[in-house]
Amino acid sequence: MTTVAATAQVAHGHHDDRPFIRKYIFSTDHKIIGIQFLFVSLFFLLVGGLLAMQMRWQLGFPGKPMPGGGILPETMAPGGVILPEYYIQLVTMHGTFMVFFAIMPLLVGVYANFLIPLKIGTHDMAFPRINMWSFWSAFAAGLVMLASLFVPEGAARAGWTMYAPLSARHDYSGAELGQELWSISIVLLGLSSILGSLNYITTVINNRAPGMTWFRMPLSVWALFITAILGILALPVLSGAAIMLLFDQILGTHFFDPPAGGQALLWQQWGHHMFVSGMNPTLGSSFMVSTLVIAVPSAVKTFNWMGTMWRGNLRFTVPMLNAVAFVAMFVIGGLSGIYMAATPVDMFIHDTYFIVAHLHYVLFGGSLFALFGAIPFWFPKMFGRLMSEPWGKIHFWLTFVFYNCTFFPMHILGMAGHMRRIYDPTQYDFLKPYQPMNEFISISAFLLFATQIIFFVNFWWSLKKGKPAGLNPWQDNGLEWTLPSPAPHGNWERVPTVYRGPYEFSSPQVPEDYLPQTRKLPGDREPAAVSAAH
Amino acid sequence: MTHAAATVDQMRPPYPAERGLDVYNTKLGMWVFLASEVMFFAALIGTYIILRFGAPGEWARPGIVLNIKITAFNTFLLICSSVSMVKAYAAIQDGDPKKMRFWLLLTILGGATFVGIQIYEYIHLIEHGFVPSGVREGSELAELVAKGTLPAATMGLYGSTFFTMTGFHGFHVTCGVISMTYLYLTKALPGKYTKQSYGGIETVGLYWHFVDLVWIILFTIVYLI
Amino acid sequence: MSWWLPLKGSTFAGEIDGLFIAILVITGIAFVIVEAGLIWFVVRYRARPGRKAFYTHGSTRAEVIWTAIPAVTMVALGLVSNHYWVQIKGRNSIPPNAYPIGIHAKQFEWQVTYPGPDGKLGTADDFTVRNQLHVPAGRPIVLALSSEDVIHSFFVPQFRVRQDVVPGMDIKAWFQATVPGTYELGCSQLCGLGHYRMRAQVFVHTPEEYDAWMKRAAQGEASE
Numbered sequence: 001m002t003t004v005a006a007t008a009q010v011a012h013g014h015h016d017d018r019p020f021i022r023k024y025i026f027s028t029d030h031k032i033i034g035i036q037f038l039f040v041s042l043f044f045l046l047v048g049g050l051l052a053m054q055m056r057w058q059l060g061f062p063g064k065p066m067p068g069g070g071i072l073p074e075t076m077a078p079g080g081v082i083l084p085e086y087y088i089q090l091v092t093m094h095g096t097f098m099v100f101f102a103i104m105p106l107l108v109g110v111y112a113n114f115l116i117p118l119k120i121g122t123h124d125m126a127f128p129r130i131n132m133w134s135f136w137s138a139f140a141a142g143l144v145m146l147a148s149l150f151v152p153e154g155a156a157r158a159g160w161t162m163y164a165p166l167s168a169r170h171d172y173s174g175a176e177l178g179q180e181l182w183s184i185s186i187v188l189l190g191l192s193s194i195l196g197s198l199n200y201i202t203t204v205i206n207n208r209a210p211g212m213t214w215f216r217m218p219l220s221v222w223a224l225f226i227t228a229i230l231g232i233l234a235l236p237v238l239s240g241a242a243i244m245l246l247f248d249q250i251l252g253t254h255f256f257d258p259p260a261g262g263q264a265l266l267w268q269q270w271g272h273h274m275f276v277s278g279m280n281p282t283l284g285s286s287f288m289v290s291t292l293v294i295a296v297p298s299a300v301k302t303f304n305w306m307g308t309m310w311r312g313n314l315r316f317t318v319p320m321l322n323a324v325a326f327v328a329m330f331v332i333g334g335l336s337g338i339y340m341a342a343t344p345v346d347m348f349i350h351d352t353y354f355i356v357a358h359l360h361y362v363l364f365g366g367s368l369f370a371l372f373g374a375i376p377f378w379f380p381k382m383f384g385r386l387m388s389e390p391w392g393k394i395h396f397w398l399t400f401v402f403y404n405c406t407f408f409p410m411h412i413l414g415m416a417g418h419m420r421r422i423y424d425p426t427q428y429d430f431l432k433p434y435q436p437m438n439e440f441i442s443i444s445a446f447l448l449f450a451t452q453i454i455f456f457v458n459f460w461w462s463l464k465k466g467k468p469a470g471l472n473p474w475q476d477n478g479l480e481w482t483l484p485s486p487a488p489h490g491n492w493e494r495v496p497t498v499y500r501g502p503y504e505f506s507s508p509q510v511p512e513d514y515l516p517q518t519r520k521l522p523g524d525r526e527p528a529a530v531s532a533a534h
Numbered sequence: 535m536t537h538a539a540a541t542v543d544q545m546r547p548p549y550p551a552e553r554g555l556d557v558y559n560t561k562l563g564m565w566v567f568l569a570s571e572v573m574f575f576a577a578l579i580g581t582y583i584i585l586r587f588g589a590p591g592e593w594a595r596p597g598i599v600l601n602i603k604i605t606a607f608n609t610f611l612l613i614c615s616s617v618s619m620v621k622a623y624a625a626i627q628d629g630d631p632k633k634m635r636f637w638l639l640l641t642i643l644g645g646a647t648f649v650g651i652q653i654y655e656y657i658h659l660i661e662h663g664f665v666p667s668g669v670r671e672g673s674e675l676a677e678l679v680a681k682g683t684l685p686a687a688t689m690g691l692y693g694s695t696f697f698t699m700t701g702f703h704g705f706h707v708t709c710g711v712i713s714m715t716y717l718y719l720t721k722a723l724p725g726k727y728t729k730q731s732y733g734g735i736e737t738v739g740l741y742w743h744f745v746d747l748v749w750i751i752l753f754t755i756v757y758l759i
Numbered sequence: 760m761s762w763w764l765p766l767k768g769s770t771f772a773g774e775i776d777g778l779f780i781a782i783l784v785i786t787g788i789a790f791v792i793v794e795a796g797l798i799w800f801v802v803r804y805r806a807r808p809g810r811k812a813f814y815t816h817g818s819t820r821a822e823v824i825w826t827a828i829p830a831v832t833m834v835a836l837g838l839v840s841n842h843y844w845v846q847i848k849g850r851n852s853i854p855p856n857a858y859p860i861g862i863h864a865k866q867f868e869w870q871v872t873y874p875g876p877d878g879k880l881g882t883a884d885d886f887t888v889r890n891q892l893h894v895p896a897g898r899p900i901v902l903a904l905s906s907e908d909v910i911h912s913f914f915v916p917q918f919r920v921r922q923d924v925v926p927g928m929d930i931k932a933w934f935q936a937t938v939p940g941t942y943e944l945g946c947s948q949l950c951g952l953g954h955y956r957m958r959a960q961v962f963v964h965t966p967e968e969y970d971a972w973m974k975r976a977a978q979g980e981a982s983e
Binding site for chain 1: 760761762763764765771774775778779782785786789790793794796797800801804805806807810811812813814815817818821822825826829830833836837839840841843844847848866908909910912914916917919920921925926927928942943945946947948949950951952953954955956958
């Protein structure tokens, strides 16, 4: 079987004559699957953003009719005024879409699928059909989650962390079908991620090109590999929890139901930052240690990134600008995390806007800036064209400014004790004076959202009209840059041979300032596997 | 190099970049998958332990609700099917596809009977009033709860954990039976397994032994303790 | 609108704020070093025609230094915060003479049970007031927290005290208010659609005022 498949892929290398539906819809090609994940996650990024805008309207201008809110049904926003029950759906679904359907698939679904085979030099994933199923079960999960917004009583209402027992019993949350659909969707997504991780791990261990030893493997592949290993261990536990939650909701089991002997904290056994959730105080101390342990590697990473820039020769293309901004923003998210590691301080800022700020500096700053760099960087290898640089720069600077105007002031709100996930801050006398700051944040958020239109327009425009890219537009060393843009089905006719690591920049051995992994210089030895095959 | 490495045989890793595990893709994939399965069942069993030992009262004694004898027989059956799986594997390694088909068929039958008995057990339990939410009102078991033979406070947890754990295990056995039947019909019968190429048998065998092992743990903690 | 932490209303506030300031200074220094370094590198090492980057395989010494400094800082910080943590939430941190108040959280209100004139909870003279927490200043208070339904969280920003209230668990938390006045108690854990209005008034009285209030309240004048 494998023999047949492998030769078939090679034969298809240059004239791919499969019908459209096999080529672009039910495709087993890792690159098409990566691109499918890209389109779907960008769509959910937009949905998540749209939900955030409605939240920000309510927080900045509580009780005022939202412009355009008239189109929402009476059960969400009568006359455009957001109801509390709709607001907590917004809170829940914004987090859910952003974390599970935008950031995670953008970081892993898109780039693990697209890059792992290209960067380690193989024709496809180890299990292409399982890979296809991984995408389609994620897609089904997304549809179920999206559909849950439109069912009677609306979507899930217990926050994206779905703390039980609020999430487990509909008489507590006020939503029945929405809560159940949330659990079903997360179980499907967990299945998708397990299938994906299984593929990534097997592919990385077994399918590396000759000469691609562990320590010549790019850090991006290392990161995805380790993520997959952690995923294969953690996701089944999370899926198990989601299944138990689902059973509580539909079968009437009592896993998270304290009156029947169930345990509310069972759900949280898997999280951290729960010093105040009534656990043994000594356990609190051990959690603190583990949280602090995250801080040191983060610091080391930051200094390594800076060390990489030191005495470099930095070209400020759009990917580079976003990469530098990523470091600058990740630092803020990392440093604000230290406040949470110090338990007594955490007790004060926990579940306030300080955490919201921290979370967004880590997730938006630490992920989206990286993605706004990664998308234009690999765009040519996906579609054969470059994205517009001038518009990319305009998008970058506006995003950078409005992003900080949106999220930095949230630290101040948190210090004042502004709770998370509250529908109307003006209910509290001590928060009333902070309303101008909430308004400022909301207006910045609207501008941040509007700025993203530039990105989407640039993306669509460049698909058709962008400058043709050529093999290696960024002068990078990775294996993918030896392929035509876009990379053909089956990738290589002959698997490439690797002679060095991926970061030989400005090597004294060559006049150029980059040295591809596949270029053989005098004195480079053939890897063992290749000599054996000859 | 040409496709030499890929065309050698399906039970070797395709492009050995360096001496590594030397395990072919489907087997490695199954190992990784079983690692995730271990975590999944560990989560279910861990939950059971936390709930049972943190329960607000005594747990129902084994044997009152569940029929241990019939399940003990079922356990024996599943262990036997694991043995027949090993026989099938040994047969194809010796290059005897006919013997392999016989043992594989026996394994399939063993697994299918296990599922059948479990379905019978479920129907029986539900009739008597034992359901995932605990004890159904007005049922035979509800009377035992009223009499104090069964502890009222923990029956809800008992039902939740029993049906979730055994149900998921049964689902895994069913998946195994379906996969083995599929391999039997598409590979074993047409004679596609040979002394050199028997990856499917080995891989599904790994899965089958894992499912068997999980059952031995579940039987012990759910039915015996 | 203040750009700083709220009023220090309990004995914990000084310690917690001190720790906050210490972290602010440490993270502030790290922030300035990193961001200034980034800007410096961006300007200094921008691409110029004909120039190649410096070719290096890195420096073990630099790696050791930038691992050790954060590690030492983190451990020191961990020890200091653990010291305070044990004082605030440790098993034996609750002062023996603490004055008991029961708080039962339910969607979406706080039911505050006072021990009555005898100063003991669980006796006949206990009485319950909805959404009003009265406490005397200068005396340790121990809260017995329970929940009717879902997880709630007791949070008074001025006291710097937060404690999750978990159904099925009896949780104790203590504090000592220092500044008489009126504050607000909010729920800080999403608990349903009324989460935002699960709010109570907190009155910190002088001891004399508190005794007077207690007398009136016990006779049923001050409830609701």
